[in-house]
Amino acid sequence: MRHLAAILLLFFTAWACNSPQESKAYTIVCTTGMLADAVSVLTEGVDSIEVKSLMGPGTDPHLYKATQGDVFALSRGDLIVYNGLHLEGKMQNLFHKLPPERVYAAAEVLADSMLINASEFEEAYDPHVWFDLSLWSTICEKLSQRLQLAKPEAADIITKNESAYRQALMEAHQTAIKTLSEIPEKQRVLVTAHDAFKYFGKAYNLEVRGLQGISTTAEFGLRDISDLARFINERGIKAVFVESSVSPKAIEAVQEAVQRDGNDLELGGELYSDALGREGTEAGNFLGMFYENLKTIEEALR
Numbered sequence: 001m002r003h004l005a006a007i008l009l010l011f012f013t014a015w016a017c018n019s020p021q022e023s024k025a026y027t028i029v030c031t032t033g034m035l036a037d038a039v040s041v042l043t044e045g046v047d048s049i050e051v052k053s054l055m056g057p058g059t060d061p062h063l064y065k066a067t068q069g070d071v072f073a074l075s076r077g078d079l080i081v082y083n084g085l086h087l088e089g090k091m092q093n094l095f096h097k098l099p100p101e102r103v104y105a106a107a108e109v110l111a112d113s114m115l116i117n118a119s120e121f122e123e124a125y126d127p128h129v130w131f132d133l134s135l136w137s138t139i140c141e142k143l144s145q146r147l148q149l150a151k152p153e154a155a156d157i158i159t160k161n162e163s164a165y166r167q168a169l170m171e172a173h174q175t176a177i178k179t180l181s182e183i184p185e186k187q188r189v190l191v192t193a194h195d196a197f198k199y200f201g202k203a204y205n206l207e208v209r210g211l212q213g214i215s216t217t218a219e220f221g222l223r224d225i226s227d228l229a230r231f232i233n234e235r236g237i238k239a240v241f242v243e244s245s246v247s248p249k250a251i252e253a254v255q256e257a258v259q260r261d262g263n264d265l266e267l268g269g270e271l272y273s274d275a276l277g278r279e280g281t282e283a284g285n286f287l288g289m290f291y292e293n294l295k296t297i298e299e300a301l302r
C-alpha cells in the first residue's frame with residue numbers, strides 16, 4: 001500500500017512538472033537592456049514571469065545580428081518586446097515573421113509629432129527615444145497596458161509598479177533639466193560618436209553633434225572628421241564623449257584633428273548610449289545609466 005502511494009506521488013510529481021499550466025513561466029524576450037529593465041520593473045512581484053534581454057552591455061543594436069539562440073528564444077517567447085523605429089536594423093525581418101499578437105514595438109506607440117525625423121533616411125524617425133524621460137514614461141505607460149493584457153490577474157501589481165516607476169522617471173527628468181541648465185549656455189554642446197542624443201538634447205536644452213548619423217551602419221569619412229573638428233574649434237568646445245556601444249576610434253580621430261590645429265580637446269568620458277552598463281554597476285539599470293550619463297556630462301562641460 002505504501003508502495004502504491006509512493007508510485008502515485010512520483011507519477012503526480014512528473015505530471016505536474018510536465019503540465020504547461022503548472023510549470024511554464026510566461027517568457028518576455030526583449031531586445032535592448034533598456035526595454036528588459038522596464039519590463040522587469042513593471043512586472044516586479046508578478047509570479048511566473050521570466051524576462052530575457054538579447055543585447056548585453058556594450059552591444060550596438062544597429063549592427064546586432066540575432067544568434068541561433070536568439071532565434072530560438074524569439075520563436076519560444078510568449079511576448080517579444082522590441083524598440084522599433086528601425087533601431088534593431090538587422091532583426092526587422094525576424095519580428096515580421098512572428099505572429100503579430102506576440103510582438104510589441106515599444107517605441108512605435110509614440111505619436112509622429114513626438115518623434116524626431118532622421119535626416120539621413122527619408123520617412124524614418126530617430127529611434128533613440130529612451131533619452132527623453134517624458135517619452136520613456138509614455139512608453140512605460142503603454143508597455144504596462146500590454147503587460148496587463150498578458151497577465152490580467154496581476155494588473156494591480158503592474159499598475160502599482162508603473163505608477164512608482166513613472167514617478168521616478170519624472171524626478172530624474174526634472175533633475176536633468178535643472179542640472180544641465182546650470183552649465184553655461186556656450187558650453188552646452190554634446191559631441192559624441194553617433195547621433196544617439198538628439199532626444200536628450202531636445203528635452204534638456206543641449207546642442208548635440210554626432211560624427212555618424214542616427215545609425216552606426218553609415219560610414220563616416222575624413223571629411224566628416226574634419227567638419228566636426230572645425231565645428232569644435234570654432235565653438236571652443238572643450239570636451240567630446242565616447243560611447244559604451246561604439247568603438248572609441250572615431251571620436252579619438254576627431255580629438256587628434258582638433259589637436260593638430262593646436263587646440264586642446266579632452267575626452268569627457270564614456271556615455272552609455274544604446275546599451276546599459278554591466279549588471280551590478282551603477283549603470284546596470286536604466287535610471288542608473290541615465291544618472292551616470294548626467295554626471296559625466298555635467299563634470300566635463302561645466
Ligand SMILES: [Zn+2]
Pocket residue numbers: 062128194195196214215216273274
Ligand atoms: Zn544608436
